[in-house]
Amino acid sequence: xxxxxxxxxxxxxxxxxxxxxxxxxxxxxxxxxxxxxxxxxxxxxxxxxxxxxxxxxxxxxxxxxxxxxxxxxxxxxxxxxxxxxxxxxxxxxxxxxxxxxxxxxxxxxxxxxxxxxxxxxxxxxxxxxxxxxxxxxxxxxxxxxxxxxxxxxxxxxxxxxxxxxxxxxxxxxxxxxxxxxxxxxxxxxxxxxxxxxxxxxxxxxxxxxxxxxxxxxxxxxxxxxxxxxxxxxxxxxxxxxxxxxxxxxxxxxxxxxxxxxxxxxxxxxxxxxxxxxxxxxxxxxxxxxxxxxxxxxxxxxxxxxxxxxxxxxxxxxxxx
Amino acid sequence: xxxxxxxxxxxxxxxxxxxxxxxxxxxxxxxxxxxxxxxxxxxxxxxxxxxxxxxxxxxxxxxxxxxxxxxxxxxxxxxxxxxxxxxxxxxxxxxxxxxxxxxxxxxxxxxxxxxxxxxxxxxxxxxxxxxxxxxxxxxxxxxxxxxxxxxxxxxxxxxxxxxxxxxxxxxxxxxxxxxxxxxxxxxxxxxxxxxxxxxxxxxxxxxxxxxxxxxxxxxxxxxxxxxxxxxxxxxxxxxxxxxxxxxxxxxxxxxxxxxxxxxxxxxxxxxxxxxxxxxxxxxxxxxxxxxxxxxxxxxxxxxxxxxxxxxxxxxxxxxxxxxxxxxxxx
Numbered sequence: 001x002x003x004x005x006x007x008x009x010x011x012x013x014x015x016x017x018x019x020x021x022x023x024x025x026x027x028x029x030x031x032x033x034x035x036x037x038x039x040x041x042x043x044x045x046x047x048x049x050x051x052x053x054x055x056x057x058x059x060x061x062x063x064x065x066x067x068x069x070x071x072x073x074x075x076x077x078x079x080x081x082x083x084x085x086x087x088x089x090x091x092x093x094x095x096x097x098x099x100x101x102x103x104x105x106x107x108x109x110x111x112x113x114x115x116x117x118x119x120x121x122x123x124x125x126x127x128x129x130x131x132x133x134x135x136x137x138x139x140x141x142x143x144x145x146x147x148x149x150x151x152x153x154x155x156x157x158x159x160x161x162x163x164x165x166x167x168x169x170x171x172x173x174x175x176x177x178x179x180x181x182x183x184x185x186x187x188x189x190x191x192x193x194x195x196x197x198x199x200x201x202x203x204x205x206x207x208x209x210x211x212x213x214x215x216x217x218x219x220x221x222x223x224x225x226x227x228x229x230x231x232x233x234x235x236x237x238x239x240x241x242x243x244x245x246x247x248x249x250x251x252x253x254x255x256x257x258x259x260x261x262x263x264x265x266x267x268x269x270x271x272x273x274x275x276x277x278x279x280x281x282x283x284x285x286x287x288x289x290x291x292x293x294x295x296x297x298x299x300x301x302x303x304x305x306x307x308x309x310x311x312x313x314x315x316x317x318x319x320x
Numbered sequence: 321x322x323x324x325x326x327x328x329x330x331x332x333x334x335x336x337x338x339x340x341x342x343x344x345x346x347x348x349x350x351x352x353x354x355x356x357x358x359x360x361x362x363x364x365x366x367x368x369x370x371x372x373x374x375x376x377x378x379x380x381x382x383x384x385x386x387x388x389x390x391x392x393x394x395x396x397x398x399x400x401x402x403x404x405x406x407x408x409x410x411x412x413x414x415x416x417x418x419x420x421x422x423x424x425x426x427x428x429x430x431x432x433x434x435x436x437x438x439x440x441x442x443x444x445x446x447x448x449x450x451x452x453x454x455x456x457x458x459x460x461x462x463x464x465x466x467x468x469x470x471x472x473x474x475x476x477x478x479x480x481x482x483x484x485x486x487x488x489x490x491x492x493x494x495x496x497x498x499x500x501x502x503x504x505x506x507x508x509x510x511x512x513x514x515x516x517x518x519x520x521x522x523x524x525x526x527x528x529x530x531x532x533x534x535x536x537x538x539x540x541x542x543x544x545x546x547x548x549x550x551x552x553x554x555x556x557x558x559x560x561x562x563x564x565x566x567x568x569x570x571x572x573x574x575x576x577x578x579x580x581x582x583x584x585x586x587x588x589x590x591x592x593x594x595x596x597x598x599x600x601x602x603x604x605x606x607x608x609x610x611x612x613x614x615x616x617x618x619x620x621x622x623x624x625x626x627x628x629x630x631x632x633x634x635x636x637x638x639x640x641x642x643x644x645x646x647x648x649x650x
Contacts, residue, residue: 136519137519138519138520138527138528138546138548139519139528139530139544139546139548141469141544143467145569189513189515189532189644190532191532191534191540191542192465192540193464193465193539193540193564195464198464198566200464200465200540200564201540202465202467202532202540202542204513204515204530204532204542206515210517210519211519212515212517212519212528212530214530214532214542214544216467216542218465218564220464220465220564220569221564221569222567222568222569225569234471234520234546234548234549235520236519236520236521237550238550239548239549239550239553310644311643311644312513312642312643
């Protein structure tokens with residue numbers, strides 16, 4: 001399996017670490033700023049490119065793993081799909097529905113395997129939570145709290161035109177997961193606090209099945225607070241709870257500070273990439289294809305719109 | 321000098337917590353309990369070694385102060401009756417099931433020569449008091465967003481009877497955190513969007529209570545006050561609030577000071593947690609008793625209790641109309 005990676009940032013590094021343990025060959029990494037740093041660290045056999053198109057043509061890729069900023073997704077997918085190369089695309093699929101539909105078109109025309117990396121659906125804790133019985137769904141609670149992402153090239157997360165904003169970029173993890181668990185959402189109501197390099201949002205959901213949910217997403221936490229994600233699924237016959245804050249399966253204290261880790265033989269990133277690889281090999285449809293990714297993006301955009309307008313937004317009316 | 325204190329109706333689940341305090345305090349004579357339900361009142365009096373007095377006026381005639389543990393719909397009548405008898409009262413939350421009744425209580429308070437307080441025990445929670453100091457000292461800077469929870473088990477009985485309670489989870493489990501947030505920030509809730517429903521229990525009132533609010537300074541404030549906790553959970557529920565500030569975040573979980581207790585056999589077999597937190601009922605009753613003795617306001621006054629009632633009323637209106645509602649306080 002010949003894989004090329006577009007991008008050399010945080011997600012590219014994360015994926016490269018997983019590929020090192022998988023039966024795939026990362027043959028090229030393309031980044032306009034030059035991928036030499038990540039190649040040296042994680043992929044000694046890969047060729048460096050500054051341009052995705054050249055890599056797609058030159059390396060006879062089975063698929064391109066797109067780890068670039070959201071606003072560049074459409075170009076990367078068009079390039080790969082146009083060259084008959086499959087695409088694994090980091091979430092969100094795009095920053096707008098127009099771009100997402102153009103991606104869908106490119107994938108359709110290219111007839112290539114395609115999946116969006118909604119990694120939460122593959123995380124052992126969230127997968128386990130989704131499998132547990134709670135009776136009829138009542139209220140879902142999901143929180144995802146982090147400092148402002150300072151790892152984006154050219155500070156692209158700070159540009160809402162590029163990132164789509166906190167609901168489209170961060171809350172979408174939980175919006176997608178909750179859709180996966182409880183089905184489509186009828187309406188959303190969202191509020192947020194926004195400043196340069198600070199964003200914190202709440203979105204309340206009413207599912208088509210009648211259940212209520214809410215997602216809290218933060219890009220405003222102090223650096224001293226470890227990334228925190230929490231989930232509760234409350235039903236009429238049970239309650240499921242998880243919090244990364246409560247888990248301490250591995251702890252280490254040194255003079256330099258303290259660390260807490262939750263090690264898995266295969267975590268969410270490994271599982272999503274292995275799933276896609278097996279789909280490329282078998283020709284099977286990946287679990288998070290174009291349609292699923294677009295529906296989750298629609299929820300994120302509905303939330304952004306609700307926060308902009310201070311009114312509830314019916315999700316199916318969000319068409320552009 | 322000992323203060324003569326009684327309990328007016330033992331309907332509320334918090335009655336025993338307050339009664340224990342009244343019985344324990346050396347500066348209080350726990351005169352008695354009256355209750356429209358004689359059996360319930362007598363049982364409560366027996367549990368706490370005091371007298372059951374069937375004639376409420378007779379009891380009021382012997383009291384300096386009383387704690388109202390009646391269903392919400394009876395709060396106003398008890399406040400009126402006690403105030404007319406010159407008896408100071410601490411009224412269980414919410415102050416009243418409607419804004420009109422809350423206003424009537426505020427009017428009584430404004431002209432009464434007695435003290436009237438509202439039972440908001442979270443203001444006495446030590447983690448919450450620590451948060452108040454942190455905010456006052458500017459430890460996290462100005463507040464940008466607030467997220468709270470007050471989930472519980474479905475209390476049943478009159479709590480699920482809209483005639484007596486005035487509503488369900490939104491009536492029961494909105495006011496604690498709303499009051500705490502306004503106590504901590506000095507801001508009121510300006511607007512409420514509510515998703516309410518009945519999805520956990522076969523009851524005629526709401527048990528789903530998710531509120532998206534905005535404070536008067538524009539701060540977004542999300543609250544989940546649903547009765548979504550299964551009967552078999554390790555404790556009664558939770559009461560948390562997290563405040564995001566420009567220089568940091570602080571999180572208060574008033575139920576997280578606890579010891580895990582596993583019972584091996586018998587009817588209580590299972591895992592539960594037992595609180596070791598500073599007793600908020602004790603602090604609440606102490607503040608009330610002292611306020612009566614000193615002739616000062618208790619910690620939470622009826623005008624503040626009214627604010628939380630106004631938020632509840634706006635929440636029900638929002639759920640009915642499907643849009644955010646500006647809270648009317650006057």
